[in-house]
Amino acid sequence: MKGIRIPKPPLFSFRECLWFLDRGYDDCMHLIEGEILYKAITGPDGDRLVFSVQDDGDCLAVALLQGTGSKKNSALLQAYVLEWLDMERDLQPFYQLLEKQPPLAYMPRQFSGLRLVSIPDLYEALCWSIIGQQINLKFAYALKRRLVAHCGQALQTGGRTLHLFPRPEEVLKLGPETFRNMQYSRSKALYVTEVSRHFAEGSLGKAHLSESMTYDEKIGLLTAVKGIGNWTANYALMKSLKDMQAIPHGDAGLLNALLQHGLIRDKKDTQSYERLFRRFKGWEAYLVFYLWRSLAPASFQAE
DNA sequence: ATCCAGGGGTCAC
């Protein structure tokens, strides 16, 4: 297969996306070397693919490093990258809204071209959001790495190791002792198991959250699962289904960012909170993502 | 030492 070239849309910055993926945490689901991004995914027929993405002028260059170079896989990779880096969205209306809010007006310039980097695999997104509940991110990434190392598949390519997120069936094989050894709390272990069971049984999946459903219906479906609360449901809708209405209400980082920008007086200032999000109707998830972006430690701010 | 981290469940009122 020849490499794929994907034209970059306006207001797209691979560097900003790369910055997000490499913002100082030890994420085991991709690898970054210099300006090259590596990832492994599983195709619909179980094909395991390793690929790289890098900037190439007015395009992104995607190269298949491991797996069958079929036309089908080529199309799959292209679709995956488009979705992963949210390349098919016109950010112009969002930037216009930001510019109307003085505390946020710097964002279109400072974070220009940053896309909502997603987690296309809903199962992975839900597991990750459960793992990340309440604990600091560094510890959360360590917990994820242990789970992936324990029951995910590792692919070796040219001296690099890329991991596939475990299948729910693999996670269901883990006993309580294994989770405890990985420093999962009993609740976390239970919630991850519950989600795995639903996916393994086919009672939950992306197909259950069709685009014809309303936002409230999707939230209701997700929060019916033990361990998925309002925050987690919204996080998953935002990061996996890219539902622009999704807001992880109560999120500590979100509230801190709003405070820092003077957009709310305190963490109970629901009036200002709701007024702000009303102004960003249709772009709520992007606003949250950009606010999170603004929280980056100075050492990881882009130059 | 104390509080907070990209929360959620449970139970009392």
Added chain:
DNA sequence: GTGACCCATGGA
């Protein structure tokens, strides 16, 4: 519907 409490661990 709201509030207190627990879970578990690491970082500041």
